[in-house]
Amino acid sequence: RERLQSLYRSNAAEIRKRQPRTMRNVAGYNLNRIGPGAEALARLLVGSEGTLAFFSKLRLGLAELPRKRVLGLCHFPDLIQALDSVQHLVSLDPSAVELVDSNVLTLAAGIPDFRSTIARFVHGTPGALLLVEFSSPDSGAELERELGHLDGLMTQIGYPSSVTSAITLAEQAAVWNVRKAGLNIVMSMAGHRKPISFIEDCAVPLEHLAEYAMEVNAIFRRHGTDGTWYAHASVGCLHVRPALNLRDPEDIALVRRIAEETHEVVRRFGGTHSGEHGDGILRSEFLPAMVGEQVTRVYREVKDTLDPLGILNPGKIVDAPKMDEPSLFRFHPQYDEQRAEEVLPTVLSWEPGGLLGATERCNNNGACRKTDPGIMCPSFRATRQEQHSTRGRANALRLALSGQLGDSGLDSPEMVEAMSLCISCKGCARECPAGVDMSRMKIEWQHRRNRITGIPFRERLLAALPRIAPKVSRLSRLLNLASHIPGRRLLGLAPERRLPRWAGQAWRDQELKSVVPPAKSGAEQGSIEITADSTKPQVALFVDTFSRWFEPEIPRAARDLLEASGADVIPLRSGPGERPLCCGRTYLSAGMVDEAIHEAERLVNAARKMTSGDIKIVGLEPSCLYTLKDEIPALLDNTEANRLSELSLTLEDYLDQAWEDGRTISFNNQAYEGPDGKPLRILRHGHCHQKAFGGVPAADRMLARLPGVEVTAIESGCCGMAGAFGYHAEHYATSMAIGELDLLPQVRAAEDDIQIIADGTSCRAQIADGTGRNATHAAILLAKGLAT
Secondary structure, eight states, rough: OOHHHHHHHHHHHHHHHHHOOSSSSOOOOOGGGGSSOOOOHHHHHHHHTSSSSSSSSOOOOOOOSSSSSEEEEEEEHHHHHHHHHHHGGGOOOEEEEEEHHHHHHHHTHHHHHHHHHHHHOOOOOEEEEEEEEEEEEEEEEOOOHHHHHHHHHHHHHHHHTOEEEEOOOOHHHHHHHHHTTTTHTTTTTTSSSOOSSSSEEEEGGGGHHHHHHHHHHHHHHTOOOOOOEEGGGTTTTTEEEEEEEESSHHHHHHHHHHHHHHHHHHHHHHSSSSSOOHHHHHHHGGGGHOOOOHHHHHHHHHHHHOTOOOOOSSSSSSSSTTTTTTGGGGOOOOOOOTTTHHHHOOOSSOTHHHHHHHHTOOOOOOOGGGSSSSOOOOHHHHHOGGGGSSHHHHHHHHHHHHHOOOGGGOOOHHHHHHHHOOOOOHHHHOOOOOOOOEEEEEEEHHHHHHHHOOOHHHHHHHHHHHHHHHHGGGGGGHHHHTTSOGGGGGGGGGGGGGGOOOOOOHHHGGTTTTTESSSSOOOOOTOOOOOOOOTTTTEEEOHHHHHHHTTTTHHHHHHHHHTTTOEEEOOOOOOOOOOOOOOOOEEEEEEEEHHHHHHHHHHHHHTHHHHHHOOEEEEEEHHHHHHIIIHHHHHHHHHHHHHHHHEEEEEHHHHHHHHTTOOOOBBBBBGBBBBBGOEEEEEEEEHHHHHHHOOHHHHHHHHHTSSTTTEEOOOOOOOOTTGGGGGBBBHHHHHHHHHHHHHHHHHHHHHHTTTEEEHHHHHHHHHHHHOOOOEEOOOHHHTTTTTO
């Protein structure tokens, strides 16, 4: 302590002189925290990046969460005018002012998950938006007044009628999702150049924001590139990423030039190159230029005082390497790009760069290591091990594909273990800021492994369910009895699991009004005729394997609901004499891509009438429906498959759209009364694929339209069953551990009269096995109250 205080006294004037005039700064060490009157050695360690000490215990001061928020979207013609306005908008004391530039807005408008949000809240084609939030701990606060003041100030500074408002929590969440997904969105830009982070943490005083942006954009133009901007504008911290190709030696040389020129602009405006992310390898070498040689020597002495052996995270803040040292680059001289396609020939359609390029999208941001409820990444949340995170798997595949794990990297026991716990929830495709899609990568890896080692009998048996179901379903009673006989462990199935029960009366397409038997008695077996009602909108019902053979009450409820919405329901079915259609999901889960392609081709061929006639296709099981939307286009890569994807939607999505179009459904009030005449309470769990593709809001809206019901969402990630995964004996414990993270405790805690809703067949099975409670598909509950 005395040594540190002496260091401060000897250098106090220079330390004060070099302190940036910004609201955020984490460059170097917090030397101002060891001065007289401000001494707080714990705060000296904050932001030291593990170079001075490690923490065994932390005590944090918590702030109360706001109970009410409103959001105003301020439109500006260009980036510079938006940034110049920040200094005025902060006078209203908002809780946040965030920047979204035109690159993000343009790209977001082309992404299905964000298209409706952009259309609803963004007017015209602004050059930038400022998202201005007001909040209060008082749930009764009249924050709408603040939006009025915001609109008035915007008019005063020259931008009348340029504010749109998001009042409800759902509206605000939709807008914030676009901002939070900013990095993911800009990483989707076409071409080899991608936004690269090395000057993304600069902060300057608010009065210089616009000038700073003008000069940085001039630097980009001078070097033949451009950048993407998003920022914590209210505190002057701008996350700007120039677009560069780090495989191109000329672009690699630009990294240093752009960094040095940008840092010079930052220094001139009294800012810092490290607003909140830290110095690390990228910025530590520039500390002498930013804070001066004298303060840099103080950093060295602080380091020597607290870490005399130099063993704590060396090479950061002091003794840093050059930021463009070739060995530090991901694409170093030994990086073998040509090897990837040789060791793992791909079968799915990938964007330029192939599978290796897809793994390279991982920028190690660590979002997949979060532990709060969400889709990504359930196996990491259960195990807390890096190899079971999306990042761990993506890096392992990248290292193996580029030859850095040797010849056996793809087949090592460690790789097998890491990939085995990926349950293909698709959460990473939605939540990963860099857009890593591990579910697709696992298909490629598993397909290759199948070719090399063969396909185990258990996987063949489970995957073949769609093909064997039409034959064995005739023995449904016997199969249901046999499911209780011991011996499942011989197949590698968990004895703790209850197997699905076969239905006594499976779904038949003839149960639709549009389906009539052929007029000729000698017609081919299975032949039917479809009648069309030209007065009604036509919709095709796709009944998946699980709903058809195990829970036919779901397609029967869906039929009734679709008809109640005024639709003419026709079947998406196979040809005469053929077995029912299948999406190929079970085969994909086992890496049996050839079989999945066959099923996909059958389905696409059968859907030609729909795809050529713009007939919507409604699915019931989320994992199957989203296979139509996601994997089948990647498997077949043709126009028909892409059109199938565009036309396919969940039952709730279709009903919700019909409702908005005026085709409402009449429900019987008494059907939804709970005990003692009280409103029925519903606890809803969303399937991972529903959440990953944005299908949950429509389900919630339809449930909320039931008279008198109270709908509550279960704040949960994956249920843990994940199709066949949870039935595997070796995965049973992990499956249950994932379920115990969020879902199962909340279901157990629910009162007996609360109705549990879960659209996924795996989710319902996990809830039954883990809690003894029965969950219901939303279609069953919705159809229960159809007015007759």
